[in-house]
Amino acid sequence: MINLHTHTVRCGHARGTDREYIEAAIAAGYKEIGFSDHSYLRLDEYSAGNFRPDEALVKDYIRSIRELREEYRDRITIHLGMEMEYVASCFDEMLSYYKAQGIEYFILGQHIAYLDHGGCTYAGAPTDSIGTMDRYISDCLEGMQTGVFTYLAHPDLIKFTGDREVYKARMAEFVRKLVSMNVQLEYNRLGFYESRNYPDPDFWAMAGEARADVCCALDAHSPDVYTDTDTVRRMHESLAALGLRHRDPAIIKL
Numbered sequence: 001m002i003n004l005h006t007h008t009v010r011c012g013h014a015r016g017t018d019r020e021y022i023e024a025a026i027a028a029g030y031k032e033i034g035f036s037d038h039s040y041l042r043l044d045e046y047s048a049g050n051f052r053p054d055e056a057l058v059k060d061y062i063r064s065i066r067e068l069r070e071e072y073r074d075r076i077t078i079h080l081g082m083e084m085e086y087v088a089s090c091f092d093e094m095l096s097y098y099k100a101q102g103i104e105y106f107i108l109g110q111h112i113a114y115l116d117h118g119g120c121t122y123a124g125a126p127t128d129s130i131g132t133m134d135r136y137i138s139d140c141l142e143g144m145q146t147g148v149f150t151y152l153a154h155p156d157l158i159k160f161t162g163d164r165e166v167y168k169a170r171m172a173e174f175v176r177k178l179v180s181m182n183v184q185l186e187y188n189r190l191g192f193y194e195s196r197n198y199p200d201p202d203f204w205a206m207a208g209e210a211r212a213d214v215c216c217a218l219d220a221h222s223p224d225v226y227t228d229t230d231t232v233r234r235m236h237e238s239l240a241a242l243g244l245r246h247r248d249p250a251i252i253k254l
């Protein structure tokens, strides 16, 4: 299995050194992994539509992963990516900046959810606003339509606490559109392991019926996630019960 979803300590909520992630991946038998740290942008910057990443973090991240990639090249293939939100107002700027810096792929993780009366919040925070859910969905679809994201991370991140029937109707349409666009959907290990709102059983039942293209990914925030092969086995079993199967993602190069 390829895993393209690995964070580093630079995002502020992960543990371990870059090297420890690689060593753990090798120990677990991975032949190919990708680092895809968060974009070093704050939520309020996204909310304002600005693009001002922490340049020191970006440069340190790229330098470190490149050095390690060289050092480990005979043992494992390492890709250099980022997990990114889609914000229309600064998307072009973001894309050209990260491309110039040497980032090779993006996965779309739409962690931002816009509130009805302005401002924004983390998309995994509870909301009963249909408007917020609709905006989350349309941002994901628009982002994937750009064609630069390798896949959609935790597509069911939005935590809608309102009427379940409304949620199901919206998600049915969301899944239908994603499948028609051939978007690969990520079955997320972090949410699975911590029993978060994602993977959402209704969402994934629909993905199963639609025979969606899926990948399992670790969303590793600590190196030991790589060696916990039991959780990955259980994820594959859950997918199989839905008639789904992991397919290694094919990187879309920037």
Ligand SMILES: [Zn+2]
Pocket: 083, 109, 111, 153, 154
């Ligand atoms: Zn994420």
Ligand SMILES: [Zn+2]
Pocket: 005, 007, 083, 109, 219
């Ligand atoms: Zn992540």
